[in-house]
């Protein structure tokens with residue numbers, strides 16, 4: 186600010202100084218004489234030219250590099266060459282730089298140079314120039330004046346002085362000698378021209394006076410303007426200073442604010458960082474604590490580990506010892522199991538043999554009975570013939586009685602009192618029980634009668650006494666005891682929970698001495714219906730025996746089904762089964778002989794308690810319904826629950842829907858049967874005893890299942906520690 190300030194301030198000074206040039210320029214034109222004027226003008230012109238040349242030279246000196254202008258630096262380089270100080274040179278530059286752009290063009294330099302060179306920086310030189318001119322003029326005038334001055338009287342002096350006063354030259358001219366000489370010369374040489382000269386002088390001086398006044402006025406105006414300008418500049422400067430100051434303050438204020446904000450921000454950040462650092466430190470401490478704890482734990486665990494390892498080793502040794510013991514025990518158990526199995530099989534085979542022998546015995550007895558019947562008939566016929574003759578009749582009657590006496594000791598005698606009695610009893614039973622169908626009694630009646638041609642059909646002499654009052658007793662068969670009290674006793678009254686005695690066949694036989702098993706069939710020899718089914722069974726002895734109990738509502742076709750299965754026959758209008766009956770049939774299942782002991786139960790309600798007893802020793806159960814009778818299907822659930830009640834769910838159950846041949850009257854859709862079987866995990870078939878459809882297939886399925894189940898049970902019992910699971914039937 187100082188530089189422009191200095192420049193701005195210095196300019197009016199320069200101008201002020203420059204104003205002093207005016208009178209000098211005027212002074213130069215004041216020479217009154219033409220020649221002198223011309224001479225002076227010439228000299229002036231010459232001086233100006235000289236100065237111009239000098240200025241050009243000086244410019245070239247300054248602009249050493251030939252740039253075409255002079256910078257402030259160029260000027261400062263002249264410091265050494267010129268007798269001027271650096272400040273003075275600076276001032277010179279500022280004065281010369283008219284437009285203030287920091288460069289001096291050649292024009293600026295030369296115009297400014299003359300003024301500066303002569304007036305400011307080297308006033309002595311200007312004065313010298315003037316003195317030189319003055320001296321030169323003085324010499325001219327003196328040379329002339331010296332000739333005339335001596336002549337000039339005091340008159341002339343006073344005259345001239347008067348003229349000067351009149352013209353007021355004192356105000357304008359400093360040195361009147363030149364004019365005085367001229368005036369004296371003219372008065373002396375050409376006195377007639379004096380008045381003209383004086384007029385000329387008057388005119389000149391008045392003009393000069395005017396010019397002087399004008400100049401003064403101008404000077405005054407200029408000064409005033411400069412003062413105003415200076416004042417304005419000063420004012421502007423001050424204003425500017427003020428503005429700068431205020432801006433500076435504002436800037437400072439803003440800066441401070443910004444700085445404060447920033448410092449606050451930074452402080453906050455720092456605080457945050459410090460907190461973070463503290464947290465981190467705490468965390469680190471915590472982690473360190475955890476680390477040490479873990480380290481400690483690790484040590485403890487290590488110790489524990491070693492302890493556990495030792496224990497483990499000990500336990501392993503113990504385990505080894507125990508496993509050895511267990512293995513021994515297993516081997517023992519295995520051998521025991523094998524023994525038990527062998528015993529069981531032997532027992533079963535014994536049972537089978539006994540059953541067979543009993544059956545054969547029974548067949549023999551039945552044959553005897555038939556023979557006796559024949560005999561009886563024959564005797565009766567004879568008696569009838571002889572009845573008309575009294576004597577002969579009496580003899581005949583005696584013989585007849587003798588024959589009865591003789592049969593009453595036989596096995597059948599125990600069962601059958603006589604033809605008539607038996608018949609009436611059968612009829613009586615039908616009335617008592619309200620059986621809609623005629624009932625076949627016990628097991629034995631039909632096979633033999635139907636086995637022997639003609640025997641099954643009622644003879645021409647009246648209805649054949651088919652029903653036989655006997656229920657087979659085998660192994661745990663409780664019926665003999667139940668029936669001992671007399672057949673008239675209703676079977677439904679028998680105690681439900683009477684324990685099934687595990688008596689052997691031997692015991693049974695001993696307990697019923699009146700039965701007096703026929704001596705023609707010694708015990709141990711197989712008898713029974715097996716012989717009837719011989720053509721289907723293999724000649725070799727069966728490997729195993731399964732007891733299967735057949736249940737279902739009355740008239741669903743159980744007996745018919747069994748007949749179809751064992752004899753491949755169907756007899757319509759079968760009598761309802763009384764009590765229980767059984768058949769044995771050996772079938773071939775996967776290259777092994779399986780004897781099936783099929784227990785045919787009575788479906789009628791009053792025999793239920795007997796049936797219930799038989800479930801206990803059953804290996805399998807067949808529940809049958811009549812697919813043309815909805816009620817029989819509805820009863821299936823009851824049958825199933827009574828089976829479950831007796832044996833749980835350990836025995837496989839085969840569900841059979843019979844009478845498939847009678848599709849017209851079907852009441853139970855196949856889907857229902859299937860669903861029921863699926864829900865209860867049963868084997869399911871729809872079959873027909875009439876056509877034989879699915880009779881063999883269904884029973885073989887059950888037999889195979891039983892065999893496989895037994896096989897797995899055997900395997901599992903050998904492998905101790907792997908308990909056998911109950912196999913699914915319908916899988």
Ligand SMILES: Nc1nc2c(ncn2[C@@H]2O[C@H](COP(=O)(O)OP(=O)(O)OP(=O)(O)O)[C@@H](O)[C@H]2O)c(=O)[nH]1
Nearest residue numbers: 739740741742743744745758759761762788874875
């Ligand atoms: N259409 C037809 N009728 C049959 C079939 N099976 C049995 N029947 C007849 O159904 C009736 C009853 O037969 P049974 O075999 O005595 O019936 P059950 O189940 O033994 O009867 P209970 O001994 O009283 O339990 C008889 O009239 C048979 O002829 C069959 O598959 N189709």
Ligand SMILES: [Ca+2]
Nearest residue numbers: 282288289290
């Ligand atoms: Ca300039």
Ligand SMILES: [Mg+2]
Nearest residue numbers: 743744761762
């Ligand atoms: Mg029956």
